[in-house]
Amino acid sequence: MSKIAAFIKELALPVVAAPMFLISGPQLVIECCKNGIVGTFPALNQRSTEGFEDWLVEIKTELKKFEKETGKKAAPFGVNLIVHPTNPRLEADLKVCIKHKIPLIITSLGAVAQVVDAIHSYGGLVFHDIxxxxxxxxxxxxxxxxxxxxxxxxxxxxxxINPMSLVAEIKKFYDKTILLSxxxxxxxxxxxxxxxxxxxxxxxxxxxxxxxxxxxxEYRQMIIKAGASDVVYxxxxxxxxxxxxxxxLKAAGITEEDLKKDRKIDFGKELNTEAKAWKTIWSAGQGVTTINNVESVSKLVANLKSEFKSAIEDQIKILEIYPK
Ligand SMILES: Cc1cc2nc3c(=O)[nH]c(=O)nc-3n(C[C@H](O)[C@H](O)[C@H](O)COP(=O)(O)O)c2cc1C
Structure with a gap:
């Protein structure tokens, strides 16, 4: 079995809980992995490489304890690294990932062969977002x-890009694993x-x-109230x-004029500015339209499993109408 097939086979549901700036931390990752889906977080959610390593140790310790106590296998977890020249922590954070043999690294912004090779050297997987x-x-x-x-x-x-076109376009030349987001x-x-x-x-x-x-x-309640057209790009x-x-945006006093301005992305000296911005201006996708509650990861995953199963069963039933 290939490394990636083995990775997918460990999951209870084909889901990766994506890394989110200021949102994902050890608690979320641990609960996802205990419930059979991949938990992830951005390394930059901790203020220093030392703090980042503390989180890795916490996650590994908790998951080991869970496996020992329940006899169940936890899903693998992942870390998001920003591969951008303005990220001063990249090298140090990568070293820590190698030291702890993090099963999955998600790279953003830059895809660099040396980084991929370094992760492959200890048997880790690399997914890259595009x-x-x-x-x-x-x-x-x-x-x-x-x-x-x-x-x-x-x-x-x-x-x-529309997801159908994006998947079709990438599949024309890429035959490895595809994650849709x-x-x-x-x-x-x-x-x-x-x-x-x-x-x-x-x-x-x-x-x-x-x-x-x-x-x-407040952030969660705003998501519950929002529909797809309340999301601004x-x-x-x-x-x-x-x-x-x-x-x-409105609550932070951002005007239509402000929205037309362009800023330069910078993960170095401006990380604090970025963190301040994302603390008061809240990111969310158009998927808010179907999010109506706040629940524990374990309840959410249980619901996702049963909805997933009935969606597929419904699809199979369609074959009774269109048998040929
Ligand atoms: C609040 C928030 C913060 C995010 N921060 C990051 C991040 O630090 N790194 C990253 O690779 N993606 C980040 N993302 C993108 C997610 O990893 C993922 O691609 C996206 O949320 C998937 O779309 P969905 O929100 O519609 O499910 C963020 C998304 C949100 C909503």
Whole structure:
């Protein structure tokens, strides 16, 4: 069995809970892995490499304890590294990932062969997120094990391409693992992603509204109230186009004029500015439209499983209408 097939086989549901700036931490990751889906977090959610390593140790210790106590296997977990010249922590954070043999590394912005090789050297997997074909070609060249296709409407730095076209376009030249991202909020959406040709669903926004996320109650309530058309796509906050809740832009006094401005992305001296911005201006994808509650990861995963199963059973029933 290939490394990636073994990775997928360990899961109770074909889902990766995507890394989210200021939102995902050890609690969310641990609960996801205990419930059979991949938990992830961005390394930059900790202020220093030392703090980042503390989180890794906490996650590994808790999951080991869980496995020992229950006899069950926890799903693998992953870390998101920003591969960008302005990220001063990349080298140190990567070293720590290698030291702890992190099963999955998700690279964003840059796909670099040396980084991929370093992760492969200890048997880790690398997924890279992309919003367009040119980025996917570069990442494929760098030797990544899977591509995360970030389609239109996703939370965070979203793309602009329809998911059906994006999957079709990438599958023309890439035959490794495909993860689909953007507005996947329930079990039926997960089944749809697989129908479109993805191997795994990559879900962000839905996990903001879990008890284990680091989001404030106000943020979660704003997601519950919002519909798809309340999400605003702008480069003004982060320097790269991203989706934000319109109500949080309004509450922060951001005007239409402000939204037209462009900022330069910078993970170095401006990380604090970035953190301040994302603390008050809240990102979410158009998938908010089907998010109506806050629940524990374990309840959410149980619901996703049953919705996923009935969506597939419904699809099979369609064959009774169209048998030939
Ligand atoms: C609040 C928020 C913060 C995010 N931060 C990151 C991040 O730090 N790194 C990253 O690779 N993706 C980040 N993303 C994108 C997610 O990893 C994922 O691609 C996206 O949420 C999937 O779309 P969905 O939200 O519609 O499910 C973020 C998304 C959100 C909503």
């Amino acid at each position: 919003i367009k074909k040119r980025h996917a070609e570069k990442a494929a060249e760098a030797g990544v094990d899977g591509l995360i296709l970030v389609a239109v409407g996703a939370g965070g730095h979203a793309g602009t 953007g507005c996947i909020s329930n079990g039926r959406d997960i089944a749809s992603a697989l129908q479109m040709g993805a191997d795994l669903a990559y879900m962000g926004t839905r996990f903001i509204n879990t008890e284990e996320s680091k989001a404030t109650e 702008t480069a003004a906050i982060s320097g790269v186009h991203a989706n934000f809740l319109g109500a949080s």
